[in-house]
Amino acid sequence: MKYMLLIYGNEEAFGSIGAEALAELIRETDALNQELFESGELVGAYGMADQLNSKMVRVAGGTPVVTDGPFAEAKEYLGSFTILDCENLERALEIAARNPSARHWGVEVRPLMHEATLEP
């Protein structure tokens, strides 16, 4: 089963724990990701570039229109995400609890849709 672990926040939240703690948090996250890669459960883990780099693409009348943004109307934005392929929800929750961000901002766990279904 595949799950996406999402970490939301904003500049203030990510900055509030101090540079040293943030560096330690990144080291701990890297170590956890390496462990999950070695166990064959990690599909991918990515940090998002700052919102400043966001673009919005809309197609109007067959023509793509690219604009900057959207910028922080929301209080929190997506900071990073991890995709896991693991045994079940319990295992995904266990992995989320080991993510150091869970001690600060929380980690959202969302199942990804799968294709399997035995019936009919």
Place this chain on the structure above:
Amino acid sequence: MTDWRAVRRLVPEVLGALVRRYGRFDACEDAVQEALVAAAAQWPVEGWPESPRAWLVTVATRRLADHVRSDAARRRREEADALRTPPPPAGGEEHDDTLTLLFLCCHPALTPPSQIALTLRAVGGLSTAEIARAFLVPEATMAQRISRAKQRIKAAGAGFALPPPAEQAARLAVVLQVIYLVFNEGYTATSGTRLVRAELTAEAIRLARDLHRLVPGDGEVAGLLGLLLLTDARRRARTAPDGSLVPLSEQDRTLWDTEAIAEGVALVTAALASGPIGPYQLQAAIAAVHDEAPTADVTDWPQILALYTVLERVAPNPAVTLNRAVAVAEVHGPAAGLALLDTVAADGRIAVSHHLVSVRAHLLELAGDRDAARAGYREAARRTTSEPERRHLLTRAARLG
């Protein structure tokens, strides 16, 4: 022999020959995979060898020796030299190591995803890339999963031998579960992944067939093979051209595979007659009752209800109770089915499951309560994590206006 699938079928034999001679399941398994890669590159160009099995044994042994030699710091040189003598090729003593390999790959120290991956590679002969494609993960992820699985087997101290007789029944149950999960992964509806995954269904049936050949007296093995055949027989009818699911009651039954049905029915009939009865036999028997009905409205629901009642006793499980509720509704009317669901809902394990919600919606539809049924299908669609099922539930909601 110029059929690649037939070559893959040699993998347990080739791997068994190496492991019996040299031990080291993990290194031998890598060597056999490398030999397969070499064969895929060379045979189409240079022609197929007279004995593919002997070719694979020789090349895999050479690869194994190369690995051992390159590991010379930790290994004695004589050991590597000993590997230069390949095991005797085909003929002579006959060994079928498939069963030993299945027990090893489905070792209880592994999680189900690891058991599945290792079984497909070491018994099914699929490459890591093929398995990764089937499960929609990067090849590196799958390679790690397989390598970690082999480390765990080694750490658990599992040797290349059948488990002691006292453990065999429990270990066989794990093997059956793994084969069932492989089938379930492959038995999927959407077009994007259908081609790769259809191979998993075929692979699961092949594994079940092998297992049935090796332990013909086991009723649950026969039951699983029967269940897979009776389910797979409906494959062509269960998806519409747009990839959406067609419910059993609306399938074009002329598309069903009559040969597979006949084989599945024969298997389950023989297994049930010889006992003891187990959950795979009962599920196969239920599938057989469906498959033997020429049209949906002549389905023998009292028989299905009786089988679910036994199944619930043999293997109590909320999902079985939900299916029994559908059978109760067909035999005694939707109100009786809904009453049973109310008792099920009290069970914490299933209270929020989308299965409960969708079965309730189905029974409400049978009872003529269209509004409640529509709301139920929509709620179940929100709860499920299966894409084909979500589309199916939304379609059923839309039909009710």
